[in-house]
Amino acid sequence: MTSVLDVWRWVDPAARIASGSVERLQRPVRGVDRTRAAPPHLPPRSEGHLLVVDAHIVTGGLEALVAAVGEAGLDPAAIWVAPATNRRFEDAGAEVPILSGELPPAEVERRAARHLDQERGELASFAAGLRLAAAEAALADLQPAAPAGVVADRLRRGVAVSIGGDLAALTPRHAGRALATRFAAFHGRRPAMEEPRVAAIERRHTRDGLWLLERRIEAGGRPASAWIFDDLPLARVDEVALEALATTLRALLRRPSAPPSPHAERRLPPSTGDPLQDTLLAVARSNGRIAPAARILGVHRNTVLHRLRRASAELGIDPRRPDDALRLLRKDAED
Structure with a gap:
């Protein structure tokens, strides 16, 4: 079954565990409940559910919240306090995991319930999108x-x-x-x-x-x-x-490495002797792309980005702009 940890990481990976046992994060989640009112107006008794609690009703700290939940006879797999923007909670001293994040409670409830119902499909869609994004990054x-x-x-x-x-x-x-x-x-x-x-x-x-x-x-x-x-x-x-x-x-x-061409060095333009100018020309010749320019120069792409920021600040030139690139290439051809 889907665990507390699985729901947490899917719904909001930026949320944090405010209290409770890390080992209890492996407990299965059987459903989702939500309360908008302060105790004792809690959902009906249910075991192993994720209890989503509106943060504005948590006025006595997490220890009081856990006590109220226990008095109501609830045994949630975990409690999620939302939204907990700019709030830090003291440990409740209980085993039940208590999560807190910045998403609104209605959104936490909606995402959690949908994931419990459609976990396999959501993970497959996520994997397909991630493979595509990773492949695009690798090609660049x-x-x-x-x-x-x-x-x-x-x-x-x-x-x-x-x-x-x-x-x-x-x-x-x-x-x-x-x-x-x-x-x-x-x-x-x-x-x-x-x-x-x-x-x-x-x-x-x-x-x-x-x-x-x-x-x-x-x-x-x-x-x-x-x-x-x-x-x-x-x-x-x-x-x-x-x-x-x-x-x-x-x-x-x-991917096979391209065999070195005996004409490769002759195809590369000669250095101007100025690393900044070489970088501007390399980016212009690469149609504004950073990674190919970095390979031409034999430097890390962050070095190229740093030089571009410097050129923009000092010279007002950015070869990623078509007009600037054409101007640089035209001037280099004239020289």
Whole structure:
């Protein structure tokens, strides 16, 4: 059945656990109830439901809310207080998980109920959209970090890719750089990667509190793995996203490298001696695209973006604008 964790991660991954046991997040959710009125006007007795509570009625803190729920004979799988914008709650000292987020309560109720009813279809649609977005990112920048960054942004989780035992991409979640450091340390302690096993997702929980999903990939004769990591348990939507990432990475890693052309260096224009001017011309020749310009220059795409910001501020030129690009190319041809 769908767990509290699965509902939470689907409805609002930006929500947080304000109180309760992390282990209880694995409890199944059998339905959704909502209360708009302060206790004792609570929904009828139900077991294993998600109880959505309007935040404005939580005036006595979470401990009082849990006590009222218990006195009413309710046994919710979890309680979701919404919207809890700019509110911090004290721990209620109870096992029941209490979530809080910024979505309105009606939206939490609607999304949760629909996911319980249509979980398989919603996850399939999510996977298809994510595969498309990851593929587009990989086409724009032929590096594992590109699709990994898309997945990390969608999930609000840390994502990593290792190839041949070495980290090829490490994308922390928002405000989660310390977790990325812990993951890098964990990855560095691992023994040399053995031969890839039958395709499957492996779950792990490290001693220093990292929750991990690993998906082994074999592509181009090189063993590789895609990872998702966080300091909270990982849900079904994370597994679906990891499979989508693995599909993109497999295609990316199997892509044959173009053989070096003996005329390649002659086709490249000579350097002007000014890195900023070289960058402007490279972006103009690449029709305003950053990744191809970075490959021409042999620098990271962030370096190109930094130089473009500097050129815009100092010179008022941006080669991503067609007029500026034509002006730059015309001037270069005249010189």
